[in-house]
Amino acid sequence: MKTNLIHIAILLSFSISALAQMQSFSLQEVRLTKGAFKNAQDVDLNYILALNPDKLLAPYLIDAGLPLKAERYGNWESSGLDGHIGGHYLSALAMMYASTGNAELKKRLDYMISELARCQVKNGNGYVGGIPQGKLFWERIHKGDIDGSSFGLNNTWVPLYNIHKLFAGLRDAYEYAGNQQAKHVLIGLGDWFIDLIKPLSDDQIQQVLRTEHGGINETFADLYILTKNKKYLETAQKLSHRALLNPLLEKQDKLTGLHANTQIPKVIGYEKIAMLTGNTDWSDAAQYFWQNVSQKRSVAFGGNSVREHFNPTNDFSRMLRSNQGPETCNSFNMLRLSKALFLDKADPGYLDFYERTLYNHILSTQHPEKGGFVYFTPIRPNHYRVYSQPETSMWCCVGSGLENHTKYGELIYSHSDKDLFVNLFIPSTLDWKEKGMQLNQTTGFPYKNETELALTLKKPQVFSVHIRYPKWAGNFVILVNGKPQNVIGEPSTYATINRKWQTGDKLTVRFTTATQLEYLPDGSNWAAFVHGPIVLAAKTSTTDLTGLFADDSRMGHETKGKLYPLDNAYALIGNEDTYRSKIKPIEGLKFRLDSLTLQPFYEIHDARYQMYFQTFTPAAYSEQKARLKQQETEALAIEAKTADKINCGEQQPEVDHAYKGEKSESGYDDERFWRRTRSFISYELQNRNRAGKFLDISAIDDIKPEQVSFVINDKPAEILSVDGKTIRLKVNDDEVVKLKIMAASGVNTPRFNQIRILTH
Known part of the structure; x- marks a missing residue:
């Protein structure tokens, strides 16, 4: 065979910067064929179809004043986060339709978009949402009446986070499924939001952004991509939270104690805005965040956080003890950030983390038969996970879980203008119509250390196939049509084969694992x-x-x-x-x-x-x-006599216990979370089996009864003892203990960090 006709060169590309911009394939171009990921996709499809669109639409119809076609779901969908699953559902329908071509998914998606459009028309101002008493809430914000904490804005549960799910769902319905009406509704919703915040100063907007808001900045960057109207890009920058961004710009690690999934979507937005504006500082900040979280804060399976918060980088002991290990939503968003940075930087090092998290966290968070989704994955030895059910469970990790298993094809392959990149060893087919190329990947990985790539082309072509040389692979060997090639290089790079390819050509990749x-x-x-x-x-x-x-x-x-x-x-x-x-x-x-x-x-x-x-x-x-x-022994003894407890200042425990408050703030000091107030805070605790006798409240500061008062079930609490930073109150045999803590004369209360009902 003459070298002037066919040239084969195997080399390691330590940088792909000389190549054109890395691009992903559409989900329509990649199909899973077999294996664990294909099974997960199929099981997710059944879960998606088990959900009732009219129940998910109910919060939007309620807000618009339209008759219901079905009662809304319970759980989080009727306790403050009403409508959030509906947004995720749009994304899941769109991406699963793109990945499978299932017609029922497209039918449901088109129906839901038409119903949301009907709500938008009824509202008359571009708004559509399912947030409880949404119109009153947004009117307060428009007037600059803002009282927020990490998860409560004017005593409403993460409303911007909630509406961001709808923004993202509408975007995905258009991007993945081509629904033009979704684009129209999305632009109307974006314009309404711009009008909403127009009277607010930059400081007031930053005050709003103290409360978890998902990737609202990314949403407006997406609107700019869709319309090329600069007002959306300006809004995206305005909605970027400076309290997180500024330390990242200075390469300062201020993440410990922060609610983890609140931060990750913001950084995805920073990276997208950086790509659109050429702001390398913001992109560097996103890289610094990714490096910090993936290398210093993540466990072996790729997840991060304990009880939803970033733990200290030098102490994972609380995660080891907790039944609330890494949250699935965190990994959902870390994969999105990893994908964005990989496509921007063309660095296969991002794929090492992506692959690890995909196999070990994402794949593990769905029951392989019943399809339930997992919220927390404890690393505590001899513990277990809980799975959702379609009719009972409407958590955030159900929303992201619906999406997780729809898009496994997003990074198996990628491409530049001319070349093909093979990133993951997953059984699948690629149909690159633009190049008249089809590829079939057959592999038993991870059970067999080999993958085979078979090419079909309309006509012979000269291009490069870049095969990822994973960080974990040993004795990496590539064969072309059965002939071994000389592979020299290092892991976390690409092995590149350039030649004139034709139908019937096969690449075989072999390696060892340890x-x-x-x-x-x-x-x-x-x-x-x-x-x-x-x-x-x-x-x-x-x-x-x-x-x-x-x-x-x-x-x-x-x-x-x-x-x-x-x-x-x-x-x-x-x-x-x-x-x-x-x-x-x-x-x-x-x-x-x-x-x-x-x-x-x-x-x-x-x-x-x-x-x-x-x-x-x-x-x-x-x-x-x-x-x-x-x-x-000491830790379990305390838990054994605890009827219920609240970790003050932590998002989920406070939401779970019906937190309300005014002029309140939370923080993280001395490796403890806390909350204090200049007005009041309140919680509802469950006195299981009415066994609780005492309510112990601990603080970081000394508790002085003359500076703070306590009310239990609308009556002044009986104080049994005060010992420096702990106060004990009497509990009667009520099933629900409603605790209200009030500051005296507008002076800050101590920083309360834990509340427990004890049986003895």
Whole structure:
């Protein structure tokens, strides 16, 4: 074969900057063919079809004053976040339709858009929304009447976050499914919002942005892309939260204690605005954030946060103890940010994190048969996860969960003007009509370390195929039509093959994988086994799986089962070499670890599991084990006598306990969250089985009864004791304890950090 006719060059592209802008393929161009991701897509499709569009539309019809066709769903859809799932549902319908071509999805999408358009016409000013008493709420904002905290704006639950889901759903309906009416409704809604905030100063807008608002800045950047009208881009910049952006611009880590999923969508917006304006400082800020979260704050499976907040980078102990581990919404948004940065920078290093999170967190957060979605994924040994149900569960992670499994084809491949990039080893087909090229990827990965790429072309063409050389791969080999090529280079780059391709050409990629111990980022002695990109874990039991499939209660997304002592968890004793030598291959990706069987975490469902293992040297084992046992005994003893508790200043616990307040603020100091007020704050606690006798309130500052008053169920509380930073109040045998804390003379109360109902 003459080299002037066919030229084959294998090289490692350490930078793709010389190439044209990296672009993603549309979901219509990529189809999943088999494997775990195809199964997850199919199961998600069934969950999507199990939901009733008229129930999801009900909050919008209520707000517009139109007759209902069905009663709205319960749970979060009728307790303050009304309408948010409807926005996610639009996105899920649009992307699943693009990924599958299922006609029923398009029918539902078109119907929902037409109903939303009807609501918009009825409202008469471009507005459409499902927020409870939305018109009154927005009128207060328009007048500059703003009293906000991290999740409550004028005592309304994250209203901008809520309406952002509709903005995004309308955008996706147009972008992925070509619905022109969605574009019209979206522009009308955007214009209404611009008019809404027109009287507000920049300071007032920043005050509004203190409350979680999703990616509202990204929404207006998208409107600029759609219309090229600069007013939308200006609004996007105006709606970018400076309290987060400014430290990122200075490369300062101010993330600890912040509500994690509040921040990530903002950064996606910064990156999109940077792309549109050429503002490299904002793009650098987005990269700094991504680097910080992905490398310093994420656990082995790619998730981050404990009880929804960023924990200190040097201390993951609270995450290890908590039943509220990393939140699925966080990873949903970190993947969106990773994709944006990858397409901007053409750096395959972003794909290492993307792949790890996709396989181990996203894939694991859907029940592979029943389709329920997971909110929290605890890393606490011997704990478990809770799954949603279509009729009972309307959490935020149900909304993002509906979307997660619709778009697995978004980054399997990408392209420049001329070349093709193979990014992930997932069974799929690519139809690049513009180039007259089809590609079929056949692979058993991660169970088999090989993938085959078969090409079909309308005519022979010269171009490059860039195959990602993953960070975790060893002995990376590429064959073209059965002939090995000389691959020289390093992981986290691309192997590039340039030649004249024709129908029937096949590329075979082979590699080896190894099992490594990956420690938590805080440097502690807790580690997970990772085989290639796959996190391994062990099923430990199926006992005490209380609430495994969630009911419709406000906190149904949290596990209610017993916390098993950490000191009873399996531990590794020895050194780095002996830890790894303990695991023995069985078959596929299953390994024996003494009495345990390790397997891919995404395969483990309906069971307690252990993902992280404490490692000890023989000399340290006894002492450290005893210390851990004492800590566990004390912690579990407190939990055993707790009927209910609130961590003040943390978003979800406060929402779960019906927080209300005026002139209140929250924060994070001394590794504790807190809330204080110059007026009042109130909560509702559940006195389970009416067993509670005392209400203990703790603060970071000394509590002085003359400066603060307490009311329980509309009566002055009986103070039993005051001890510096703790006050104990008497609780009667009411099932619901309504606590109101009031400041004296407009002076700030102490910074309260926890409230507990105790049985003894």
